[in-house]
Amino acid sequence: MCSPQILAAALAEAPPHDDLCGGHGHTAGARHEHGAHANGHGAVPDGHSASAHYRYSAAARREHSAAARREHSTAPHHEHSPAAHHGRGARTPHEHGASATHAPGRGAAATEGIGRRRALRTALGAALGIAGASAAAGAIGAPRAEAQPLNLGGFSVRDLTHAVGPEFPVFNLYVRQPVQRQVMFEEIIGFNTAEWTMNEHTGTHIDVPAHSQRGLAHADAIPVENLVAPLCVVRITERAAQDNTTELHVEDLLDWERRNGRIPDGAFVAMDTGWYHRVHDPAAYLPFDPLRLALLIPGIGPDAAEFLLTERSIVGFGTDSSSLDVGTRFEPMVHRMLLRSGRYGIENLAALDTVPERGATLVVGAAKLRGGFGAPVRALAFV
Structure with a gap:
């Protein structure tokens, strides 16, 4: 089972939704769908409500800090870095240098976002046992289970269903065209998800x-x-x-x-x-x-x-x-x-x-x- 301390650390370091999705095709209009006007909140970056922007609770942060202190008390002193005393992973010089390549106007905040995303990926990967899984499988040569065909007793299965996408023909007088919008990305948090908007009477x-x-x-x-x-x-x-x-x-x-x-x-x-x-x-x-x-x-x-x-x-x-x-x-x-x-x-x-x-x-x-x-x-x- 994954450690509660690891999960708490991951949640404490997790960026807001726009940090996860920013720069991957979202428009200002898409962010506005979740924005301050929709939620009745004002002056929160990218339209997120105060509760959403700071959705990782003080309790989770305290648990994260407590985990860091326990780690500090049990590990040899020479292994500690300044970051360990602050309960977060230290940035490498490469990470600091990378901030110079970010677009003007982001500065230290952009570097902070990169560090938080990397920390989230690392922590969640360790917690869920998925970090480096592909590399480990290749190095160890773990055998793969052979897919066994389902025994249908002599029957075969025919698909009588259309694939539905944004291009599926609809009668626009009554039905809007389907819309797909990706909101999470594997290169940022390790998996992909999309939101669909479509009439229940679309496709098959x-x-x-x-x-x-x-x-x-x-x-x-x-x-x-x-x-x-x-x-x-x-x-x-x-x-x-x-x-x-x-x-x-x-x-x-x-x-x-x-x-x-x-x-x-x-x-x-x-x-x-x-x-x-x-x-x-x-x-x-x-x-x-x-x-x-x-x-x-x-x-x-x-x-x-x-x-x-x-x-x-x-x-x-x-x-x-x-x-x-x-x-x-x-x-x-x-x-x-x-x-x-x-x-x-x-x-x-x-x-x-x-x-x-x-x-x-x-x-x-x-x-x-x-x-x-x-x-x-x-x-x-x-x-």
Whole structure:
């Protein structure tokens, strides 16, 4: 286990958030998001609140100083440096010299920041046992465990999910483009993290009952047994290639059943239009007709929805286009029919042409967002 004294020392020497992230692509606007106006504090550098700027408590500093005094009392006197008497690591002449290369206006404060960051990395590395791990492994030649393939009993896994990034096509009238902002960096504190800003209905995502009507189930209340289901894929790719606004109809479902048998109870029905192949061309993925003020994308017809909801026992249905409803329908009729029945839908599915019409099992890894009207999903098919 790591020493409390080491952790206390690391925390006492840790720089504020802007010291960790400064100089790595943050703008004044990004810092302002966490700034004095947002938090109601004034005159704190870079917009951090007084509590955030001095978030390392006096107790932690006292523990750090106590650790240094204990170290001083037990170690031989000739091993002490002036820095040890002050409870912090001494700077080398090289570190002092490095301050001359910093931009004007930072001076000693910049050198102080470098020393604190190095102390933090060293202390945390020692505490967590990660400092020099790569070098040690190379020197000692520690054997690496071989990755063992998961035994799926003859099944393979297909990913039916789009990768989401800032470039993913969204209908800007309703949804903002995703934004990724890195806030921590491995070269400063040993690891990377980013903050994402995105609508819950971006990319491959689930629509839940509360999306259509308040008081119905949110994303965190979908029964887990409904998120694993037999997958039935109904293909209308040839028709969609000729007609952007084609719809899935009852006859398509009956044709599917003539080939595959009755849609099983508890199934999820997915409409394969081949639309996911267009995702790298936003104009083709979300073609907009300014004269009709409509998206020209395929959807599920109300007759097919009615059949699935009343004549069959399904957990939900979905599509590889960006809407359950055809883009020319101004009222989200199919959304309402499905979601107000307590079932869920999935939009922007991918790679439905890699799974058979019948026989696969869908696993919906939906983010459990409390109060969510939808959520990103990782949709997987076991074939």
